[in-house]
Amino acid sequence: MSEAITSVLEENRSFEPPAGHQGYIPSLAAYEALKARFSDDFDGTWGDLAGQHLLWREPFTRVLNREKAPFFHWFEGGMLNVSENCLDRHVAAGLGKRTAIVWEGEAGQVRRISYTELLADVCRAANAMRELGIKAGDRVVIYMPMIPEAAVAMLACSRIGAIHSVVFGAFSSLALRDRIEDAGARLVITADGGSRRGAVYALKPNVDEALSEGCHTVRHVLLVRHGGNEVPTVPGRDIDWHQALNVQPAECEPLAVESEHPLFILYTSGSTGKPKGILHTTAGYLLWSRLTMCWSFDFNPAEDLFWCTADIGWITGHTYSVYGPLCCGGTTLMYEGVPTWPDAGRIWKICEDHAVSIFYTAPTAIRALIKAGDEWPAKYDLSSLRVLGTVGEPINPEAWMWYYRVIGKEKLPIVDTWWQTETGGHMIAPLPFATPTKPGSATLPLPGIDAAVVDEFGHTVIGDGGLLVLRQPWPSMLRGIWGDEKRYVDTYWRKFGSRYYFAGDGARIDEDGYFWIMGRVDDVLNVSGHRLGTMEIESALVSHHQVAEAAVVGRPDELKGEGICAFVVLKGEFTEGLAAALRAHVVSQIGAIARPDDIRFANSLPKTRSGKIMRRLLRDIAAGREITDDISTLEDQTVIEQLQQRV
Ligand code: WTA
16 A cells, blocks of 8 residues: 555546436536535434435434444434335336336346336235245345246345345355355255356256255255256255245245345455445435436436346346345346357347447446447447446446447447446446536445545545545445454545545546546455455465465456456476466466466565565566566575476
8 A cells, every 4th residue: 555546547528418318317417516515514414305205104313313423323213124125115106007127148038027027027026035044134045057946036025024135046065155154054045056148057056065064053044946957955944935935925024124134245345355345225225326327327217227246246147137126116127147148249139139228337447348349239229228338347438439439329328327336326427317427437426425535544535546535424325344343444444544544446536527438546456357265366375285375466458457467386296287276276276266377476576674565576577567666685586586486
């Protein structure tokens, strides 16, 4: 962090929002007016919005309790239920026939699930879970492909007050075991397998493997038959999802819970080895899911078809594939499969076939689509699109321009949204029909969000790079790290005390007040929009019997944003095929997303006199850049040459 944060990006282009459509927030003046309302009466404005946008069983009596900061309590005294807000209230409003979820499988199968049907499924699943002994506050791990049953499982948990923890389906059995154990889950919901590149991959065996050791809290596994692949089952423990649901009534009274009742835990990477379980609660999270759908996407539930390409294993999938669109009563599209299967036109074919109107994806996907060539989007009718979003990593201006020109035909707003697992929803993003955009900038903080860029001492910095902070709490903020209060305080609220939330990103504010996010300032990598801790990968490497020490750094990668480079010191001699074996080992420990792109070996790692690994030096070596560090104090100078060699 002592390294200066500098930005080399010079970007002067600016684009006016499209004219001729009245957006949810229609103008910059309306944005300013809403911001002013927050400045005048922060609590009152949040309270008004929560009252208008959510269905309450009991009204809240206090908007924000800061007494135990940084443990903030929102909407105290209020009682509500998330699934009731996402389903029952729309059915009660006569929208039962509206499609809630459109699902497309990789082979082209399509399912449309109406609000009435989704409500019935969620009730059946909730009843089935209750029959398995799941009560409010119990943890349920969901390890599934992108299928509607995953959303049903999430909503069913919320219906009975159970806490879900979705684990991305590409995580290995060991990563799954860690998360099950940390959460103390009672139930795992999974599927036999899913589709990928025209074949079925098995998922359930990973659950068996995970449960083969430890995981003593797990009583049952609910198994969705989806892939059609044969999988072993454990009698008494494993229960067929469809059979269990079929015998249940399609009604289940939603359990009203307190505003701060935990809704879910989602594990994400930090700068230490162990992933942290980010805790989100009920009312604040749901409110912000819904508001940001309206504000950042101009979502119109009666007309739009919203497609967020993120897997539900990530926060983006939670907030913008499931809770956001459903809380608004709109239609969300889920696609199970590889976006470039059977060819690079698949995404655009889906947009045409279903008349997608709001499309939300990651820069890494955009870069892959650019590489595939402009002829692919040219084959399809993309005229239904009206808003284009991006999330997950800084978008390079050229990728932004391609999105704007080739997909948006220079008519659609590009909504670059900065946020994190911890923030629950968008923090900095343009309002599509109000905010002028600049390629590569997430533009301005949303109303109610007090973002700033500060130096090490917390003083505001304008023009230069600094640390991104949030100076006021917000409703969808994380409420803690599961089982580790101290780590929550240390990670986010130590640097600037409980005054400012420390996001871990570097950023710059330009003369127009626009935010330019420059990437992580901690030991977190962003590989294809996925967050990975360098320590996590290092621990995986060191758990291999031939590895004595390892250091992992990121290096620029044209497609993935960041690639993974590992520097390894061996216990014994180098053996043939070791690099491949270490890659495979990391995959088995964490999952394929953590596979190192490059592994280099040396007798030792370069360290400072105080014994700290010289990471900046390693980053320069990994990127093939000139070395700027002073290396004269290194005991073994030949180490640098060794590390510069590719295997
Ligand atoms: C990065 C994903 C630049 C950032 C929602 C953040 C971004 C981390 C953007 C969170 C963006 C996300 N521009 N960087 N629009 N969006 N990031 O928790 O470094 O998976 O801290 O949440 O992704 O990743 P996470």
